[in-house]
Amino acid sequence: MSVIVPEAGLPTTKRFDRETLALGAQKYGATVVLALLVVIGTIAFPTFASVSNVSNIATQSSFLVIVAAGMTFVILTGGIDLSVGSVFALGGVLAAYGSTFGSVEALLLPLVACGVIGMIQGFLVAYVGMAPFIVTLAGLLGVRGIVFASTNAGSNTPIVSDLSFKAIGQETLFGVRWPVIIAIVVIIVGTVLLTRSRGGQSILAVGGSExxxxxMGVAVARIKFSVYVVSGLCAGLAGALNAAYSSSGVPTVGAGLELSAIAAVVIGGTLLTGGRGNLISTVVGVLLLSVIQNLINQVGSLSSSVQSVVSGLFLAIVVIVQTILSRTQRL
Amino acid sequence: MITPTGTPRDATVLEARGVTKRFAGITALDNVDFTLHPGESLALMGENGAGKSTLIKVLTGVYQPDAGELHLGGTTTTFARPLDAQRSGISTIYQEVNLIPLLSVAQNIFLGREPRDRWGLIDFKQLNENARTLLDTYDIHVNVRRPLHRLALGMQQMVALARAVSIDARVVIMDEPTSSLEAREVETLFRVIGLLRAQGIAIVYVSHRMDEIYRVCDSVTVLRDGKSVHSGLLADLPRVELVSIMLGRSVEKTKRESLTAFGSARTSSQAPTLIATDLTRKHQISGISLEIRPGEVVGLGGLLGSGRSETLKALAGVMKVDNGHVRVGGRLVKNGSVSAAIRAGIVMLPEDRKAEGIIPNLSIRDNIVLAALPRLSVGGFTSRARQDAIVDVFMKRLRIKATSSSQLVSELSGGNQQKVMIARWLAMNPRVLLLDEPTRGIDVGAKAEVQALINELADEGLAIVMVSSEVEEVVEGSARVIVLRDGSVETELIGDEVTEHHLLSALVGEPITVTKELP
Incomplete structure (x- = not known):
């Protein structure tokens, strides 16, 4: 005897259609909008598609892509990391400081320090059971404080002295700047880990239903711990690259970066509640934010605050779609 | 894998001996023995608070017993955490499907055990193939790539089961697996249970549905008040006897006991205060109709899972019904609206006083006036004097023992907390009072007082519906008992019929034929 149990969602075509529509909007909405904006930009502004402008967008985006990649892991588990902006600044200051010893130190020092900050936050969230919002809010305030304390209240800006480290931020390979290449590598490695490793499946599982x-035997605490470490490492790496790019570790950079990263992740289509999403869509989210900013700059007459309004609108629309989606799917 | 062929009947796969578990002085499990053989299907039965879920949690490593030991396949063992039990071959299927809704069927089945290629990466082709092969073994056909949440609930349950047995399960514990399944899905589940047993896998089946128990189980262990009071074959045990063991009431008590102060039989011929017609909610209650007259205490009898609490919730507007309606004094009450029910005069004392009723960190006064605040306030403000006037009346009338109305409710005894709850609703001038386990967790003296109070309120013309898992309380307290079984009205007992004998027989839906002394 063979039994075929009907699958929910199919019996009423109406519900199925709405769900498919919402799902498609969530999955590909950002990509479609990005493509539209690129087409409009290319037609409207002759300088938009120029090599220098595209390279500019790519470089500007690469730092946020790396930070947002780490943020994607955290959000996929249903958490949040508000500390990345401050950690980004710490990474830059430490990279500039480390560059006085050599290029290896310039890269290792920020990674180790920011990794440790990620471990502390991950420990508090995963093993002590504190709310991610509070833990990383404390991180946001505390780490920024450390940055200011170590730079004489932000008045000292350590300069990157090591030339080969500076090259990582400024030189190109086949015409592409190194930060862009590194961001692409981060996305590829992250994607393989997320989609093809047991750890990646566990991240999706924890976010889907802790x-x-x-x-089901998933080491929930270990998974939650590790995503905060990954996020700390990513923010530190991006901060170090930004220091190499700008030749200095500016203590005030990265303020509000955590919000841009969260916005990019969510606009890309990753569920803010966790369990579904990927890094490619986060890249799309970052590019969307960058292109909007670039287009507004192209117009010239518009104030830059318009960009915030537009980005905010996008975020609102995406979250509305996600809410509708989760309702139709009864998640 | 253990095969039933050649396995001696006395070989045990899982055994608990003298297991005791205490929580803050309360003994949840008291010297419990429990034995499970390969391929056996054992029903674990007991009323609310009998210790079933504590025992399951001990068997699955969620709790560690304070005394006693577990034997797995003949050797003593301890489970420090749920994962240990799982690795030892004990899997659990919960009432709610505990899988990841957004992952695919195959991903769910093999989460943490995914097949990997030579790079250490997950081989999705192999994963899906393994899942398909596994499900084919049980004749379950489903697209293994589909996200789990897009499957019907019954199918999700099957996937959970497939996952459980794919971890080399020797024991599968099922906690009310059918509570949200369609009849057809239940058949599929039973078929799969049969296949599992043929492989030598033992089943522990927890359910309140008698029909199911007698269909899929061959033996039973009954818990009562944390003790294992009966173990044996189901075939030797008539339903009535099983129920009387569960409830701890002898089936020989056929005569109505002399009536205590609580429960002078009162029936009323006045027009009904409350009329409920055909209340139905999928999987919970179906076609329940009842009438409650002023001055009447009506008992709502039924075993756990019969729909007794759900019926109260439907009447109080806490639970929305799919069909049917409630009228008070002839006027329709809006479905699924607590505030509409309260406006119509229906109020409910919830079963779990601590979680759903009192607000422990507020004073007696604040707890009493809470629901009445909208009536007491003018333009959003309320005066302390108006509050005190009401609070004083009820504290005196209900004989609430407290130092003052400012005392925190958390400092009161259980009986007095219950009175505060009753006072809160009386302050609303209700017409219908719904009581869910009004005397649970209250000491004997206070119990009698609460029961007397219920009588007084009925004398004053209130229509009262009472749910209690104590057969004695229902029989002594009610003039009329409406008996529920499997979500619908089984029968109604009136006047002389209101005896423990009749009630027990109605609870299981068959006449009492065997009488026997209880252990």
């Missing part, structure tokens, strides 16, 4: 994941 209690069920625990009952």
């Amino acid at each position: 209690s069920a994941a625990a009952l």
Whole structure:
């Protein structure tokens, strides 16, 4: 005897259609909008598609892409990391400081320090059970404080002295700047880990249903711990690259970066509640924000605050779609 | 894998001996023995608070017993955490499907055990193939790439089961697996259970549905008040006897006991205050109709899972019904609206006083006036004097023992907390009072007082519906008992019929034929 149990969602075509529509909007909405904006930009502004402008957008985006990649891991588990902006600044200051010893130190020092900050936050969230919002808000304030304290209240800006480290931020390979290449590598490695490793499956499982994941034998605490470490490392790496790019570790950079990163992740289509999303869509989210900013700059007459309004609108629309989606899917 | 052929019947796969578990002085499990053989299907039965879920949690490593030991396949073992139990071959299927809704069927089945290629990366082709092969073994056909949440609930349950047995399960514990399944899905589940047993996998089946128990189980262990009071084959045990063991009431008590102060039989011929017609909610209650007259205490009898609490919730507007309606004094009450029910005069004392009723960190006064605040306030403000006037009346009338009305409710005894709850609703001038387990967790003296109070309120013309898992309380307290079984009205007992004997027989839906002394 063979039994075929009908699958939910199919019996009423109406619900199925709405769900498919919402799902498509969530998955590809950002890509479609990005493509539209690129087409409009190319037609309207002759300078938009120029090599220098595209290279500019790519370089500007690369730092945010790396930060947002780490943020994607955290959000996929259902958490949030508000500390990345401050950690980004710390990474830059430490890279500039480390560059006085050599290029290896310039890269290692920020990675180790920011990794440790990620470990502390991850420990508090995963093993102590504190709310990610509070833990990383404390991180946001505390780490910025450390940055200011170590730079005489922000008045000292350490300069990157090591030339080969500076090259990582400024030189190109086949015409592409190194930060862009590194961002692409981060995305590729991250994507493989997320989609093809057991750890990646566990991240999706924890974000999908923490209690069920625990009952299924997933080491929930270890997974949650590690995503905050990854996020700290990513923010530190991006900060170091930014220091190499700008030849200095500016203590005030990265203010509000955490919000841009969260916005990029969510606009890309990753569920803010966790469990579904990927890094490619985060890249799309970052590019969307960058292109909007670039287009507004192209117009010239518009104030830059318009960009915030437009980005905010996008975010609102995406979250509305996600809410509709989760309702139709009864998640 | 253990095969039933050649396995001696006395070989046990899982055994608990003298297991005791205490929580803050309360003994949840008291010296419990429990034995499970390969391929056996054992029903674990007991009323609310009997210790079933505590025992399951001990068997699955969620709790560690304070005394006693577990034997797995003949050797003593301890489970420090749920994962240990799972690795030892004990899997659990919960009432709610505990899988990841956004992952695919195949991903869910093999989460943490995904096949990998030589690079250490997950081989999705192999993963999907393995999942398909596994499900084919049980004749379950589903697209293994589909996200789990797009499957029907019954199918999700099957996927959970497939996952459980694919981890070399020797024991599968099922906690109310059918509570949200369609009849057809239940058949599929039973078929799969049969296949599992043929492989030598033992099943522990927890359910309140008698029909299911007698269909899929061959033996039973009954818990009562944390003790294992009966173990044996189901075939030797008539339903009535099983229920009387569960409830701890002898089936020989056929005569109505002399009536205590609580429960002078009162029936009323006045027009009904409350009329409920055909209340139905999928999987919970179906076609429940009842009438409650002023001055009447009506008992709502039924075993756990019969729909007794759900019926109260439907009447109080806490639970929305799919069909049917409630009228008070002839006027329709809006479905699924607590505030509409309260406006119509229906109020409910919830079953779990601590979680759903009192607000422990507020004073007696604040707790009492909470629901009545909108009536007491003018333009959003309320005066302390108006509050005190009401609070004083009810504290005196209900004989609430407290130092003052400012005392925190958390400092009161259980009986007095219950009175505060009753006072809160009386302050609303209700017409219908719904009581869910009004005397649970209250000491004997206070119990009698609460029961007397219920009588007084009925004398004053209130229509009262009472749910209690104590057969004695229902029989002594109610003039009329409406008996529910499997979500619908089984029968109604009136006057002389209101005896423990009749109630027990109605609870299981069959006449009492065997009488026997209880252990």
